[in-house]
Amino acid sequence: MNMINLDHISANPLLPEVQEAMIKAIQGNYGNPSSQHKMGEQASEAIEQARESVARLINCKAPKEIVFASCGTESVNHAVKGIALANSDKGKHIVTSNIEHNAVIRSLRRLKMMGFQVTSIPVDKYGRVNPGHVIKAIREDTILVTIMHGNNEVGTIQPIKEISQITREKNVLFHTDAVDSVGVVPIDVQELGVDALSFASNPFYGPAGVGGLYIRAGVKLWPLLEGGAQENNKRAGTENLIGIIGMGVAAELAKRDMASRVSHLKNLRTILLKDLPSYIDEYRINGHPEHCLPNLVSLSLKYIEGESVVLMLDDDNIEVSTRSACASGSLRASHVLLSTGLGFADAQGTLVITFGIDNTEDDITRFLAKLKTTVKTLRDYSPLYHK
């Protein structure tokens, strides 16, 4: 039986057009974009074309404000560490939220070792930041606010526009980790009003290991990778040309098909949430009911462990996840779920189901039927479950 991928947040398939462009690039033997001769020019043009496509996807008016990176994590490290270190003469205080990705958390932990102070603000039961808390957290010496756009574990979308109004008023720089939002929902850096925004290519069906950072012109930051003059002196290193070409094509398609993709994903999500009660009981849906990514459902199942469900569904060729792949292998309960007030046991019983444009309504039905028997089997074994 065919594999059903309901773990798109870990790995999206490459679109046929993206595959084609990458294969063409592999066979085309491009040169080095920094070379002075013809072979170099061709490569350079391909990179700038991809930069324009990515810029259009997020309504960035000057493609030079896009700096390519090797992944979302690099972009986040670049933005958070780079802005903090380059602006430390103005202050050493940073504001963040309790539900950030590890790339932000660990970058901030590193900065704390270097003398910075960090205030992390709480979220409500839906995993959402109250902009009022941002106002309160900003101090005289605050130089940066970093709060993510769409959460990778519960799907909640933060009030970024409201927060940027605050940071602009307070003259503090604002970075948002939008790795799981860009290409999935409409993102407009002008409207959001952020100074820096991290993204990756795979969430919109481009290759893994390719990402980028939007940095508003004039924002000072130390490059994370230093050496040559690539990327307008903001990111040294020979470019992953094949990957960047793939991301460019994926960005074009994401922009073109955004409305129909969102509608398809929302439909799958609605069906799943509507049908769930006929298959299982004693569960909770995490995340905000309205301000949320259309492709993600976070489902906490009482009395059982999410990891066991993942492994049993895997035997039936259905791929789901307990949390983002980046955090897999960790035995600790998700800090995001605990921050929303979920108990430890319920956090451990959580599945993250993420749809893609290749999923069908039948996938949802087959998943629900398998989930029902899996949950029954596991609950029958569970010492916590008595019914």
Next chain:
Amino acid sequence: MNMINLDHISANPLLPEVQEAMIKAIQGNYGNPSSQHKMGEQASEAIEQARESVARLINCKAPKEIVFASCGTESVNHAVKGIALANSDKGKHIVTSNIEHNAVIRSLRRLKMMGFQVTSIPVDKYGRVNPGHVIKAIREDTILVTIMHGNNEVGTIQPIKEISQITREKNVLFHTDAVDSVGVVPIDVQELGVDALSFASNPFYGPAGVGGLYIRAGVKLWPLLEGGAQENNKRAGTENLIGIIGMGVAAELAKRDMASRVSHLKNLRTILLKDLPSYIDEYRINGHPEHCLPNLVSLSLKYIEGESVVLMLDDDNIEVSTRSACASGSLRASHVLLSTGLGFADAQGTLVITFGIDNTEDDITRFLAKLKTTVKTLRDYSPLYHK
């Protein structure tokens, strides 16, 4: 007429086997190596296989000592900044040489801004470091020596083994930037005795934008990219799976074909040097006559500018370079050439000719003939030239 690529150091073509493996990976729709399910396992296995191939290429006994990166520049930044920052409790002094790549130079410049001190030691007229100077430069508070393996502008190979005997005796960590050596000449990290070694995939006909760092087990360093637990907690971020698979195959082939490749490149180099005097006069060959990369000739032409030669040869579909692509666009004379004692004018008149396994003896002959007419044309226009 076909293009003749004599600028392999800027961009090597992908080998057919590498192309094939990457195309298969693109079409194979692998998952995320960190996922817990089947699709993830397949991806994880592909990465570990590539890691083993790369480890074998440099005789690294424990593949876990290899950390993949997005380019040689990332590896260098990771090693230099990461080792310095993680070991600053022991001291803040670093020793380097005058002929390093910008990735090392700019990483060190950044560290200086953070309170580190750097001693840069000179090279002889061949661009070679005298190990005695390393002994003298090491102080009580020296924590790191970083000296490159094979120079990307003059081709000189440094006495790495001799230097590592010194650093081991003095209990100082030693990193070598071997980006233009790994896969080109035999490299054995056991024999070299280094603690960290940076490399990239393209010099051995793998994809650009993929590299790696050998870090001897037990060496403390701060990760440059922090977030998830990828790469044994040494480099966070979703992997460039397609690129890594390509590098793995390229590494296998480089190991298998090392002897015949070196022999072919040496032959081309010998022919070029032997025939040169019949085509042009008043030139100098830079770099060490014996301790040198087999694929590189640095040629300083009197009375003319290298850049003009590059552009005129480009019109004839012959690609050469004035210096590494990373430094292109810079109007300053090469710091490497100036360090060897070359005058400013001669440094500006320098061509870097780099061969690849796809070059033939005929390429050399055609290049020399075109070089002769180009040099004559330019010298006839040169106000410096009177003959």
